[in-house]
Amino acid sequence: MTELSTVPEASEAASRYAWGEAFQLFAAADAVQPLGPDELDQMAECAWWIGKMRHCMALRERAYETHLKLGNPRRAAHVAIDLAQHYGDLGERGTATAWLQNATRLLDGQPESAEHGWLSFARSIAARDDGDLDAAVKHAAQAEALGSRHGDKDLFALGHAFQGIALVYTDDPEQGLPMVEEATEGAVAGDLGARATGMIYCMMIAVNAQVADWQAAGRWTEAATRWCDRQAINGFPGVCRVHRAEILRLRGFLAEAQEEALTATTELGSFNLMFSALAFRELGEVRLKMGEIDAAEEAFRQAEEMGVTPQPGRARALVQRGRPGAAATALRRVLGSKGMGALERAKLLPTQLEVALMLDDLPTARMAATELAEIAVNHRTPALRAIADAGEAAVQLAQGDLAEAERAARNAHKLFTEIDLTYEAARVASLLGRIHEAAGDLDRARAQHEAALTTYARIGAVVDAAAERAVLATPGPA
Structure with a gap:
């Protein structure tokens, strides 16, 4: 030829x-x-x-x-x-x-040309990576304007979408989310080039995961995966796999989540360092729930070496090692860092609350619950509302207000069940069991603990299942 x-x-x-x-x-x-x-x-x-x-x-x-x-x-x-x-x-x-x-x-x-717009878009990404979200919004707006003036559909869509991403990360999802959705319409319709389409799919998944809208994130992850399969793409699907692994873990498919995360670490090793690090962190989260603590800690170590915080997973590993004090210190340090947005904090606060209650540090637990409630009000997704209610229930139990604890826990369980977050629903069932124990209703307590155990055993959450068996083996109130 x-x-x-x-x-x-x-x-x-x-x-x-x-x-x-x-x-x-x-x-x-x-x-x-x-x-x-x-x-x-x-x-x-x-x-x-x-x-x-x-x-x-x-x-x-x-x-x-x-x-x-x-x-x-x-x-x-x-x-x-x-x-x-x-x-x-x-x-x-x-x-x-x-x-x-x-x-x-x-x-x-x-x-002036479209190339000036692409330079603005690159500067927007760099500003986001540096934590300067105001600059990210400004440069993305410039990219969008230049894309419009020079007839570059890909540049226009990416600039518009990235403005939305940056606005969501500055805790303005009401303005930011619709912007990403608008750009996604063009990608779905086939109006954009391959790379712009893939990037916008990724943005749509990431922004929904960021606001804990796991149902939407799941739908877009599957749509992006189907698109990748049609294009015979090898590197880009690894990005989708990270999100899919997280969703599978939350829904209780631990073995499948581990397989997706492990595959993503391989696919992304020479493609995208940040997403490879996120894949290792997700792998650690899954392994921790499966009782593989050594392997989980190794995955967290690799994530940290690649520049991504291993928290809150590493803190939970420290708890499993019998070191809740060290876990509390690590969480306090990362939550005390400057520039962390509310949605990022929402991923760490539930673990801080749980560890604080283990250490009888009720003031810290109360502060974490209050902040989670404020985040849930501002961002209004079912998952964040459920997380806030579960935290409130745990704190009210510690304070002895059993009626309020049961109310909040039942609401959390209902929401987690409705959005198919199986593992989290089981955790709240266990919490309801402890609330009933404190009230002296041992039959209802046992029913909740047995329900939690059934779920943990089915999904392979070894550590949680062992804890439930220990509770059920103990006569009388725990």
């Missing part, structure tokens, strides 16, 4: 998302005669979709150099922006910043 015939066939294969086939065709052509910069960039895109990140970056660096030699500063800048994103995904922030500086220098003094 000659080079002249191979390049058009490679481009055609890429246009129908046959990424692996296109990559091989481009490679065959490149072996005969070095590809031009645009073809190198196309080949790099194919490498990205099949999970060959280092190949992708090497090809884009060749395209960048060739564009410079041919006097195409705008095209070179666009490639530099892509390289900044790739290096950022791999955690090489210094190199990513250098590529953004290259793009800025090349576009300085050039007439």
Whole structure:
């Protein structure tokens, strides 16, 4: 096959998302005669979709150099922006910043173009990563405006969606969520390119997980997975698997959650460092519930080494090791860090509350419950309401207000059951058992503990099942 015939066939294969086939065709052509910069960039895109990140970056660096030699500063800048994103995904922030500086220098003094918008979008992502959400919103708005002016649908949609993401993280979901949903409509309709579509699917899943809307997150995760399967994509599904593993864990499918998280760590190891770290943290959470504490702690260690906090899982591991004091100290330290949004805090506060009650630290438990209640009021999803009610029930039990404790626990159990969070519903059943024990109603207490045990045994939550068996083996009130 000659080079002249191979390049058009490679481009055609890429246009129908046959990424692996296109990559091989481009490679065959490149072996005969070095590809031009645009073809190198196309080949790099194919490498990205099949999970060959280092190949992708090497090809884009060749395209960048060739564009410079041919006097195409705008095209070179666009490639530099892509390289900044790739290096950022791999955690090489210094190199990513250098590529953004290259793009800025090349576009300085050039007439306004879509490339300026893509630079704004990259700056928005960098600002979000640095915790400057106001700057992230500003740069994303600039990207959206430039996408509109220059007819770049992908840039317009991504800028609009990322504004929404940043607004949700600044605790303004009422404005932010609809923006992400609007951008998602274009992705679902097939109006956008492959990478923009994949990124917006990922944003939609992440934003729903962030606000604890697990039903919506689950629906979008499955939709994104089906889309990935249709495109024969190897690297990108790992991102979806992290979210799917979390949802499976919460719904009580622990074995399936472990398989998804483990697969994601493999798929993402050379593709996206942050999501790989999140996959290890999720793997630790699942293993902890399955009673594999050594393996869980190893997964948490790997997550932390890759730049993601291992909490609250590591704190629960310390509790299992009989060190609740160390767990309380670790949680207090991470919750005391600056810049943590309310929704991130909501993931840590239930464990802080639980550990505080173990240590008879009622003031800390009360503060955690109060903050959870405030977050639930501001964000209004069933899961956050249920989490807040469960925390309130535990604190009221400790304070001796059994009627209020039962009311809050029953509401939490109802909500968790309705949204199919099986594991959390079982935990509240166990809490109801303790409330009935305190009231002296041992028959109702036993019924709740047996219900919790049945669920734990069915889903493989070994540690929780053992705790319930110990309670049921104890005569009289626990």
